Amino acid sequence: MPGGPGSAAGGPGSAAGGAGSANEGPGSAGEGPGSAGEETLPEAFWAVARRLRTTSREILAPWDVTPSHLRALRMVSRHDGMRLSELSEHLGIAPRSATEVVDALESRGMVKRRPDPGDRRATLVELTEHGTSILDAIGAARGAEAERIFGRLSPADRAHLTRILAKLHD
DSSP states (O other), X not given: OTTOTTSTTTOTTSTTTOOSOTTOOTTSSSSSTXXXXXXXHHHHHHHHHHHHXXXXXXXXXXXXXXXXXXXXXXXXXXXXXXXXXXXXXXXXXXXXXXXXXXXXXXXXXXXXXXXXXXXXXXXXXXXXXXXHHHHHHHHHHHHHXXXXXXXXXXXXXXHHHHHHHHXXXX
């Protein structure tokens, strides 16, 4: 809103308005986002992030899958027959942690280990049929939830949000 509170066009607390100190910013005691019950951008972002994290855990619960398990399942599904060392590198976790994740997934029948035909000392991890069906079911549940959440946005707003998030992700 041009010329509104906190803008450079002269609202209270703006540089041109002169009412606030140079140190005042969003969320400070002056007028602007956060002072009259409005959330600042970081507050709104973290509130949405918390909500999405909570929703994600709720979606995964019926399959007894954690977010770290899901990341591993998705990575293994993209690389048919992946070494544990490669999995730990791709996930950015310690090799021992990758072993623990694979142990948990293997105990539920979602992945299996097999010898690496190119190196007798190495083991490959691959998705089982059960793991594929669970990954598909989780994908469908997450897609439905994403549509429920983001369906409130217009196509243009979705495109803008996608562009902005991609920029922040880089």
